[in-house]
Amino acid sequence: MTIKDIAKQAGVTPSTVSRVLNQSGGYSDKTRQKVLQIAAELHYQKNEAASNLVAQTSNVIGVLITNATTSFAAPIIDGIEDWAYQHGIRILLAHCGLNDAARLKACLDLMAGQKVSGILSISVQFDATNLALLKQLGLPLVSLGVKVDGYPTVAIDDEKAAYTGTKYLLNRGYRRIALAAIDPTDPQTGQARCHGYQRALQKTGLAPLIIPGDYSFQAGYQAAKQLWQAALPPEAIFAASDDAAAGIVFYAQSQGLAVPEQLAVLGFDNSYVADLVYPGLTTVEQPFAQMGQLAIEALVMKTPLPDQVAYQIKERHSVGWR
Amino acid sequence: MTIKDIAKQAGVTPSTVSRVLNQSGGYSDKTRQKVLQIAAELHYQKNEAASNLVAQTSNVIGVLITNATTSFAAPIIDGIEDWAYQHGIRILLAHCGLNDAARLKACLDLMAGQKVSGILSISVQFDATNLALLKQLGLPLVSLGVKVDGYPTVAIDDEKAAYTGTKYLLNRGYRRIALAAIDPTDPQTGQARCHGYQRALQKTGLAPLIIPGDYSFQAGYQAAKQLWQAALPPEAIFAASDDAAAGIVFYAQSQGLAVPEQLAVLGFDNSYVADLVYPGLTTVEQPFAQMGQLAIEALVMKTPLPDQVAYQIKERHSVGWR
DNA sequence: CTGAAAGCGCTTACAG
DNA sequence: CTGAAAGCGCTTACAG
Incomplete structure (x- = not known):
């Protein structure tokens, strides 16, 4: 035919x-x-293959994710997909794992071979070698969440967001505020959020208390456990993600601690889980779906990207007044 | 080059x-x-386009999902992606929405145009027109979760699974057991689970009580609310999904009802959320990642599919003894 | 072991 | 308004 x-x-x-x-x-x-x-x-x-062959382009963009089960990936993908559908763009999906240079390289090769017209990477960290490869391929890329050197990024200002979150807790009367489940060695997100948290506390003379972790539910749970067994437990915990916040709330529930009366919990992301746990998480919202749309639009239309995306505190019930 | x-x-x-x-x-x-x-x-x-043109095939398979934010889609996609990566297969992702015939048709056209070597559909219901189109396109398809007439399916036996779940509650001493957040008009999953539930109750002479809903958190919440305000509330609620179970638990928490002491909750799926809420959900587990791998393997390798996939009760803490 | 040629299905100047 | 021809980049019989 x-x-x-x-x-x-x-x-x-x-x-x-x-x-x-x-x-x-x-x-x-x-x-x-x-x-x-x-x-x-x-x-x-x-036959798109034939058509693409002469057009020397593909109307396909590559979407690079670490893995789909990360709770914030789904709304981003949905945002991208909807925009793509409306504009006749196809999506080639590839998982590159977490810090798996070989697999990331394989993904880039795949996308180059498919002659994608651009790459959208979601929270993917590029090592030097793959960054060089990417440059050499000459493919446009927009990164979501993390900075990729030399390419445009869609992200909130993590430093300011952490500052705002901490400030929010301070304004509500909390004094002993811990930051939990964060990776302070992560040169991007982790560090920025630690800085913002510390900057907010500095002015008050309060001592910062950071419990490192990998943003996961487990990390949150462990941090809460550790903090609660200390001589002087915190009044509020600022979690590095909603997953971690869920872990903290879970721990609190298991100990019969009332949230927020005995322990306030502030999340980060406003992901799917924020609505699911009890009490609903007050959290620093990242507009994931919108970020996905902005990114794909910038990639395909070559429109300029806003410098920063707006975040905001989404209030539910895991933070009260003290 | x-x-x-x-x-x-x-x-x-x-x-x-x-x-x-x-x-x-x-x-x-x-x-x-x-x-x-x-x-x-x-x-x-x-240039894969050129190569594909002469090979008359693509090494690309289309993955059709309703939308990515559904909590069970992510692990399936992860399972598919991993297998695909190891076998040099590429994944073209498309969202077809929920019961959106026009969009589903667009997705099929897209996949036909891209000359995908097969389609993997995740919980997508095909209407008669699109089913005809699919047949006419001659593309192999494997469906996940729901039956697509004339094509192989990977799914658990919903009737038996619901029977087993209900039986599990009965064995633990619960008598007034409601089934909630399910769509009894859904010719596949919904009906099958209703039947299984009713069959288990039949032998005991207990009256079935089904609260319809769309499997969502909200549906679960509303069902719990409605059930709890009745003259004689149930001792246990069997939710049609973990999302719905989370909604039920949320309602219980908000009312100060102890789970499982005052209300037992049995989930369905063993999705991401089952571990997140407190108490952790006892639930009928569907092996999503494995189902994804089975499906793509069957699609690509033309291997036969097992008749049914094994489900099991995953015990956590939302069901006790009575 | 290597080359010349035809062809996959489409698009697009160029002529008319 | 329409056709004949060339070409996109690759693969694969066919010859040698």
Whole structure:
């Protein structure tokens, strides 16, 4: 089922069929109708490979994620997908794992081979070698969440967001505030948030207390456990993610601690889980779906990206007043 | 950067370069080495579009999902992606929404145009028109979760699973058991689970009580609220999904009802959220990642599919004894 | 072991 | 308004 078949049936040449199907003009209304009708009858499907071959492009963008089970990946993917659907763009999905240079390289090769018109990477850290490879491939890339040197990024200002979150807790009367489940050695997100947290506390003379972790539920749970067994437990814990916040709330529930009366918990992300746990998480919201749309739009349309995306405190019930 | 360029530099013809790169044999060790070296130097990337055009296939499979934010989609996608990565298969992702025939058609057209070698659909219901289109396209498809007429399916036996879950509650001494947040008009999953639930109760003479809903957190919450305000509240609620179970637990917490002491909650899925809420959900586990791998393997390798996938009760703490 | 040629299905100047 | 021809980059019989 090719344009040749249609051409034969319609009594014209493939050139004409192509022109009609691409609406590039230069045909009579009569031929147009006949061609379209036959194409429909024959259930013609353009061979994109052939089309792409001559167009030297693909209308496909590569989406690179670490893995899909991360709670914030899903809304981003949804945001991207919706935009792509509306604009006739296809999405090639690839997982590159966490800090797996070999797999990341494989993903880049794959995307280069598929001649994607651009890459959208979600929270993917590039090592030097793969960064060089990326540059060398000459593919445009927009990064979501983390900074990739030399490429545009869509992200909130983590330092300010952590500052705002900490400030929020201070304003509500909390004094002993810990920051938990964060990776202070992570040169990007982790450090920035630690700084913001420390900056907010500095002015008050309160001592910062950071419990490192990997942003996970488990990390939150462990941090809460550790903090609660200390001589002087905190009044509030600022979690590095909603998953971690859920872990903290879980620990509190298991100990019969009332949230927020005995322990306030502030999350980060406003992901899926924030609504699911009891009490609902008050959290620093990142507009994931919107970030996904911004990123793909910038990538495809070459529109400029806003410097920073707006975050905000989404209030639920895990933080009260003290 | 094409095989022509490599050929020129290596002093051979494109045919030879192609043979070397595809390891199809028929070249001296010397040419092989030279070609490979030059290809590496030039950072050659095969144009997959051209290759696919002659091969008349693509090594791409289409993955069709309703939307990514559904809590069980992520582990399935992860399972598929890992398998695909190991086997050099690419994944074209498309969202077809929920019961959106127009969008589903667009997705099928897209996949046909991309000449995917097969389609993996995750919990996608096909209407008659799109089913006809699919047949007409001649693409192999494996469906996950729901039955698509005429195509292989990977799914648990919902009727039996619901029976087993209900039986589990009965064995633990619960008598007034409601089934909540389920769609009894859904010809597949919903009906099957209702039947299983009813069959288990039948033998005991207990009255079934089904609160319809759409499997969501909200549906669970509303069902719990409604049930709890009745004259004689249930002792246990069997939720149609873990999301719904989370909604039920949330309602219980908000009312100060102890789970499972005052209200037992049995979930369905063993998704991400089952571990997150307090208490952890006892739930009917579906092996999503494994289902994803089975499905893609069957699709690509044409291996036969097991008739049914094993489910099991995953015990946590939302069901006790009575 | 290697090359010349044809062809995959489409698009697009160029002629008329 | 339409056709004939060339070409996108690769693969693969066919010859030698």
